Amino acid sequence: MDSYLFYTSFMTIFEALKISRKKLSDAGIESASLDASLILSHLTHLSKVQLITHDSDELSDDILNKLNSLIDKRITGYPIAYILGYKEFWGLKLKVTEDTLIPRPDTEIIVQCALDCKVKGSILDMGTGSGAIILALKSEYRDNVEAFACDFSEKALEVAKENSKALDLEVTFIHSDWFSNLVDKKFSLIVSNPPYIEENDPHLTKTSLPYEPISALTSGADGLNDIRIICRNALAHLKTDAPLMIEHGYNQGPSVRDIFVSYGYKNVETVIDFAGNDRVTVGYKR
Template identity: 45%
Template structure:
């Protein structure tokens, strides 16, 4: 089997996927440790017997629904290539909005907490952009924190500390300048939890109570206590939750509450200020 034949096989086997050709190219690039241009330049390149065996296994795993990011063990986010495992949520492009909004407020030497850091995508992106900031990457999962630590080491980011805990329960009052979070926000009975890639992602990083807002309620209350005057809370949420999340912010006492849209035009991040 050569590269062209391998790609055709992937296309046929993955025809039930939303993106069979993209999935095939990404997996074959992973197998060859090459760029996509290599596949185009060398269509007649033969796979070795071990490569062919691995290729067939990768395609069958993807056909069964395993996310490409878990098969390759990596996902690009912001400017970083990050290790991901089944212990972490797969970073998604929409979450880059949270990074962009935080960077608009982030100044040198500020203290920032990223709640539910997972692979460290948000925390490490902020750390890479503002080297003098003090970033706290927090998660309840030790397995996820280990992945985040490895990603920080791989990108030589020394301005990040890692904390295990339940949101901000152990953090001192008035000690943070910015709190960011992509918390669980899917309704517990949402049918999408049994579809697509999310079937394989950690449920604790996805679902949060009957209305999906249990964790956001906790974060809003705790963040008001931990943020300094003039500090910002920024939380990602579902496309149809902006009004409810804005109300939670306002009820808690945040000012300048607003929601910002993702690349698809959906309200995706709500932010609020602790009044001076």
């Protein structure tokens, strides 16, 4: 192995970044350069720009040891968001842990769909995880809506509550297995990014998915069990003409539309994501 792949004492930021990027790249990490910068920025509390302007500064042994440990962890495929402890979504900095899914850019599609409806009243995010969707909506709607969110995982709810407090966005969080603890509450909008991956999908062993909570990823043999539950039970909690919006897999649009129609929703349509794939299906209670 080349000598520059080892960290040594009296190493500068420039040298440490060079080694880190090389190690990540050799391990097949596609975002090697960015991840190395993010990790070192996290450890030094320097911005990515400051890493450049201070590239001749020497790093302490403590930081170098931590850098080495985190780079090795990233090489295993461990998600950069979990290493940093946060993920940006809709311009919001959200805490994430292994108890929550990592928010994806495509999930911003459901946020935009919900904003396009220009609803007022109460809105609900089902299976909120880190709180990404409901906090994004509350940040835009502000006092025009009363925001609610539920999740079966108490640990995920704790993370969502922390994000709500840190962002000063008021949301009522409810521990609930889908609608079980919502009593007779009715909403002007219900959104959800539920588990929708097939149980034996090969993607579960790739990228960051092996490190994310499996209960928030898979939903039966066809991945649609939870979507069926939500579509069926949302009818009792939606106001007349109120929309239900559900994120799903790129190849599930036709099946999800069929589920919506089978439960009597009207004006059912699917919205595509940034890559042109089916991503969010919308239907309105009759």
